[in-house]
Amino acid sequence: MERIWQMYRDIPEGSGHVAAIEGRTGMKKPVIEFQNFSFQYRAQSEPTLHEVNLTIYEGEKVLIVGPSGSGKSTLAHCINGLIPFMYEGERSGTLRIAGETISDQGITLLSDEVGTVMQDPDGQFVGLTVAEDIAFKLENDAVPQADMIKRVFEAADTVEFTDFLEASPHSLSGGQKQKTTLAGVLVSDADILLFDEPLASLDPHTGQMTVELIDRIHRETGKTIVIIEHRLEEVLERPVDRVIVVNEGRIVGDMTPDELLCTDLLRTTGIREPLYLNALHYAGCKITAAMQPGHIDSIQLDNCIQPLQQWYNCVHQDELPVSEHPVLEVEHVSFGYEAGKPILHDVSFQIGKGEIVCIAGRNGAGKSTISKLICGFYRPSAGRIVFNGRDLSGDTIKERAEHIGFVMQNPNHMLSKPLLYDEVALGLRTRGVHEDTIRERVHEVLKVCGLYPFRSWPISALSYGQKKRVTIASILVLEPEIMILDEPTAGQDFRHYNEMMEFLNQLNRQGMTIIMITHDMHLMMEYGQRAVVMADGKKIADDCPSRVLVQPDTIAAANLKQTSLHALAVKSGVGEPNEFVGRFIAYDRGLRHP
Amino acid sequence: MSVKMLTYTNQNTPIHRLTGASKLLFFVLWALTAMIIYDTRCLLAMFVIAVVIFAVSRVPFKQYSFVLYLILIFFGLNQIAIFLFSPLYGVELYGTRHDIVHLFAWYTLTWEQLFYQFNVALKYAVVVPIGLLFLLVTDPSEFAASLNRIGVSYKVAYSVAIALRYIPDIQQDFQNISFSAQARGIDISRKEKFGKRLKNVVSILLPLILTSVERIEKISTAMELRGFGRGKKRTWYRARPLRKGDYIAIAMILIITVACLVITFADGSRFYNIFK
Known part of the structure; x- marks a missing residue:
C-alpha cells in the first residue's frame, strides 16, 4: 500500500489526472473497508451503526447521504478516527483504512491518511493568518520552516488562494474560509479527503463554488473523495461515482446517482430530491436510469416534454397577495x-x-x-x-x-x-x-x-x-x-x-x-x-x-x-423559464397547503 | 463587533515588531523585578519607562479602557483593605512613627503607612501597563511559539494561545446572549438593582459557558484531526530569528533588572527608607 502511495507522490506534477483515471478503470485498491461493522456510543442504549459493509476504492468520489441521526456522521467519525479515539463506544466487525485496522493507528497517525474538512469553517481556525492555518498540520509534523513555507504556498496555489496568505481567516468570506480549510488538508499528503457536511452554513453560490472546487481537486490530484451531505442536488452539480444512502444506522443504498434518482429511496429516507426531478414528478413523468437523471445537463427529456407541457398548462401562478395595513x-x-x-x-x-x-x-x-x-x-x-x-x-x-x-x-x-x-x-x-x-x-x-x-x-x-x-x-x-x-x-x-x-x-x-x-x-x-x-x-x-x-x-x-427549474424549462422548451418557476412554486404550495 | 478588547491588532511599531520570545522575557523579568523591590526611586524610574514604552506602542485607549477601569477598582479595594487590616504596617517596616491624624479606634494615619501604600500603588502602576501591553501587542500564535521556546510544553503553550485567540468570538457570543436575554426581560444594565443584576448576569453565564464548551470541543477535534499532539516537538511557521530590536529590548530589561536589584539591596533591605 505504502509503495503505491510513494509512486503516487513521485508522479511528476500535471499527470495526476491520468493516474486518477488509471486508478478508477484499472485495478481497484480498496482504501476504506467496513466489514460487518457496528458501533454503539457509550452513552447510548442502541447501536448507531448496524452491520455496515462498505468499500470505497482508491480515486473514487463518493457521496454519503442520509437524514440527521441516520449515522452518516458516525460513519465519517469512524473514517477519520474520531471514533474510537475521541468518542468512545463498543465496536464490532472490522474497519480498515488504507489497509490497516484502525485500532493499530492513533488519530494523529490516521491524519496522514485521511484529511478532514469539517462543517462550519469558522469554529476551527487555529492560525491567526491564513498561512499559519494552512501550515498547522505541517507544524505538528515538525516539518522544517523553509520546507513548510514552500508547501503552504503550493497548497494555497492549488485552491487559487495565494493572495490571501497574510489575511486573518475571520475577515474572509464564506467561500474564502472554505478554501483555507481545504488548503489546510491538501497541504498534507493524505490520500483520502473526507468532507463532513461541507455545504452546511454556506449560501447557495458559495456552496456551488465549493462543490466545483472539490471536483477540480479530485480531477487534478486523483485523491479519494468522500462527501457526507444531505443537500443532494448541490453535490450532484458535479459528477460523483457513487451515492451511499444511510438510514437508521444501515446502508440502504449503494449505487450511481442515475440509479438512485429513479428509486423512491430519497422519499423513504427523507432526503430532498433535486428540484428538476420534483417538477418532472409533478408532471407525472417516470424517471428511469437510462434517462441519466443525475444532472440537469445529462437528463434525456424526450418522453417528458409532453406531460410537462400539459402540467404547465394546467397550473397558474399565484398573485402577489396585496399586503394589508x-x-x-x-x-x-x-x-x-x-x-x-x-x-x-x-x-x-x-x-x-x-x-x-x-x-x-x-x-x-x-x-x-x-x-x-x-x-x-x-x-x-x-x-x-x-x-x-x-x-x-x-x-x-x-x-x-x-x-x-x-x-x-x-x-x-x-x-x-x-x-x-x-x-x-x-x-x-x-x-x-x-x-x-x-x-x-x-x-x-x-x-x-x-x-x-x-x-x-x-x-x-x-x-x-x-x-x-x-x-x-x-x-x-x-x-x-x-x-x-x-x-x-x-x-x-x-x-x-x-x-x-x-x-x-x-x-x-x-x-x-x-x-x-x-x-x-x-x-x-x-x-x-x-x-x-x-x-x-x-x-x-x-x-x-x-x-x-x-x-x-x-x-x-x-x-x-x-x-x-429554470434550466429544466430552457432545456425542455416548455413555457417561459421565469413563468415556469413561478408556476412550479404555486403548484408546490398548493400541494402543501391545500 | 464594535470594539475589540484586549486583543492583538497588527500595527507596525518597534514594540510590535519584537519577537514573542523577547516580549515574554521582557514582561516576566519586568514583573518579577517590580514585585521584589520596594525602592521608590527604582519604581519611579520604571514607571516613567513603562509610560514611554506604552506611548511608543500607540495602542488605542478604547482597546484596554474597560480592563483598566476594572483594575483600578480592584486597586482601590486593595488599598483600602491594606489599611483596614494592618494600619500600622508601614511603622513596622520603617521602624519609625510619624502620626498625621488619629481616625477612630486603633486606626491612626501615619506618614509611614502612607509612604508604604504609595509604594504599593507604584508597583501597580509599573506592572499593569506592561502587562496590558504584552497582551495587546503579542500575536497569540507567536506567544505560543515563544512560550514553547522558553521550555513550556507546546500543548500548554498552544492552549493558552487558542484561549487568547478566541476572546473576540466569546465577546461576540456574550453580546448575542445578553441581547436575547434582555429581550426576555433579563436586564443587566444599570437600571436594575445590584442584587437582581448580579443574578441576571449569572443566568447569562450558563449559555455562555455552554457555547464556549461547544467551541472548545469543536476546535480541539479540528486540531486532533490535523495531527496536533503527535510528537514531542513541533515547528512553527511564524518562528522568527532575533533581530536588532530584540537584542536592544533584552539588553534593556537585563540592565533595568540588575540596576534595580543592585540599588535596592545596596543598603541590605528591599525597602527604601526615607524616615531615617
Whole structure:
C-alpha cells in the first residue's frame, strides 16, 4: 500500500489526472473497508451503526447521504478516527483504512491518511493568518520552516488562494474560509479527503463554488473523495461515482446517482430530491436510469416534454397577495458599528400584518443588522422604525420584545435554564406574571410547539431541532405580534425542515407575522410570501420569491443561484423559464397547503 | 463587533515588531523585578519607562479602557483593605512613627503607612501597563511559539494561545446572549438593582459557558484531526530569528533588572527608607 502511495507522490506534477483515471478503470485498491461493522456510543442504549459493509476504492468520489441521526456522521467519525479515539463506544466487525485496522493507528497517525474538512469553517481556525492555518498540520509534523513555507504556498496555489496568505481567516468570506480549510488538508499528503457536511452554513453560490472546487481537486490530484451531505442536488452539480444512502444506522443504498434518482429511496429516507426531478414528478413523468437523471445537463427529456407541457398548462401562478395595513415600517434606516463604515444605507421596507417575509442576502450584506435594529439592540444612525404607526425609537429592548420576538440562529445562545419548563417560563417570570397564569400559558405554548410531552425534561436531553423549538416557544409565550427568526432551518435535514416550517406556517395562519433571515432558497420558494434582498447595505429587491429568484442581477448580488427549474424549462422548451418557476412554486404550495 | 478588547491588532511599531520570545522575557523579568523591590526611586524610574514604552506602542485607549477601569477598582479595594487590616504596617517596616491624624479606634494615619501604600500603588502602576501591553501587542500564535521556546510544553503553550485567540468570538457570543436575554426581560444594565443584576448576569453565564464548551470541543477535534499532539516537538511557521530590536529590548530589561536589584539591596533591605 505504502509503495503505491510513494509512486503516487513521485508522479511528476500535471499527470495526476491520468493516474486518477488509471486508478478508477484499472485495478481497484480498496482504501476504506467496513466489514460487518457496528458501533454503539457509550452513552447510548442502541447501536448507531448496524452491520455496515462498505468499500470505497482508491480515486473514487463518493457521496454519503442520509437524514440527521441516520449515522452518516458516525460513519465519517469512524473514517477519520474520531471514533474510537475521541468518542468512545463498543465496536464490532472490522474497519480498515488504507489497509490497516484502525485500532493499530492513533488519530494523529490516521491524519496522514485521511484529511478532514469539517462543517462550519469558522469554529476551527487555529492560525491567526491564513498561512499559519494552512501550515498547522505541517507544524505538528515538525516539518522544517523553509520546507513548510514552500508547501503552504503550493497548497494555497492549488485552491487559487495565494493572495490571501497574510489575511486573518475571520475577515474572509464564506467561500474564502472554505478554501483555507481545504488548503489546510491538501497541504498534507493524505490520500483520502473526507468532507463532513461541507455545504452546511454556506449560501447557495458559495456552496456551488465549493462543490466545483472539490471536483477540480479530485480531477487534478486523483485523491479519494468522500462527501457526507444531505443537500443532494448541490453535490450532484458535479459528477460523483457513487451515492451511499444511510438510514437508521444501515446502508440502504449503494449505487450511481442515475440509479438512485429513479428509486423512491430519497422519499423513504427523507432526503430532498433535486428540484428538476420534483417538477418532472409533478408532471407525472417516470424517471428511469437510462434517462441519466443525475444532472440537469445529462437528463434525456424526450418522453417528458409532453406531460410537462400539459402540467404547465394546467397550473397558474399565484398573485402577489396585496399586503394589508403595514404592522412594521422601516423608514430610511442607516447604521454603522463604527463611524465611517456604514453597514446599512437608507433602507426602507414594510411588513404587512400576517405576512411571511424573507430577508435574504450574502454574509455581511446587513440582513442580521436590520433585525438587531428592529429589536433595539442597536440604534439606527438615521431613519426610524415604526410599529403599528408608532415610532419605536424611545422603546427599550424589553419594551420592544413585548411586540417583536427574536429567535437567534444558535439555540444555545438563548437557553439559560436547565429545565425546559423554566426556560419557557423565564420571560413571563421576569415580567412578574402570576405563577398560575404562567403555568397555563407555558403549557398552552408547549402544546402548540409539540413539546408538551417533554415539559419536565432537562434541556440537555433534547435534540438540536427540539432545542430550536424550545427557543421559539420561549419567545411565543410572550405573545409577540411579529417573530423574527434568524436562519430558522439552518443545520436541519429535510424532515426537520418540513416540521419546523409547517409549524411556523401554522402560527402564521393564526395571525402571526413572520420575518425570516435566510439564504435557504427552498425556504424562500416554499414559504416566503415576499423576499427583501439586501446587498452591500442596500435593499436591491422586494418582490415575491418566484420573481426575485429568477432575476440574474439579484441572484448574483445576493449569492443565490438560478434554480435547476429554470434550466429544466430552457432545456425542455416548455413555457417561459421565469413563468415556469413561478408556476412550479404555486403548484408546490398548493400541494402543501391545500 | 464594535470594539475589540484586549486583543492583538497588527500595527507596525518597534514594540510590535519584537519577537514573542523577547516580549515574554521582557514582561516576566519586568514583573518579577517590580514585585521584589520596594525602592521608590527604582519604581519611579520604571514607571516613567513603562509610560514611554506604552506611548511608543500607540495602542488605542478604547482597546484596554474597560480592563483598566476594572483594575483600578480592584486597586482601590486593595488599598483600602491594606489599611483596614494592618494600619500600622508601614511603622513596622520603617521602624519609625510619624502620626498625621488619629481616625477612630486603633486606626491612626501615619506618614509611614502612607509612604508604604504609595509604594504599593507604584508597583501597580509599573506592572499593569506592561502587562496590558504584552497582551495587546503579542500575536497569540507567536506567544505560543515563544512560550514553547522558553521550555513550556507546546500543548500548554498552544492552549493558552487558542484561549487568547478566541476572546473576540466569546465577546461576540456574550453580546448575542445578553441581547436575547434582555429581550426576555433579563436586564443587566444599570437600571436594575445590584442584587437582581448580579443574578441576571449569572443566568447569562450558563449559555455562555455552554457555547464556549461547544467551541472548545469543536476546535480541539479540528486540531486532533490535523495531527496536533503527535510528537514531542513541533515547528512553527511564524518562528522568527532575533533581530536588532530584540537584542536592544533584552539588553534593556537585563540592565533595568540588575540596576534595580543592585540599588535596592545596596543598603541590605528591599525597602527604601526615607524616615531615617
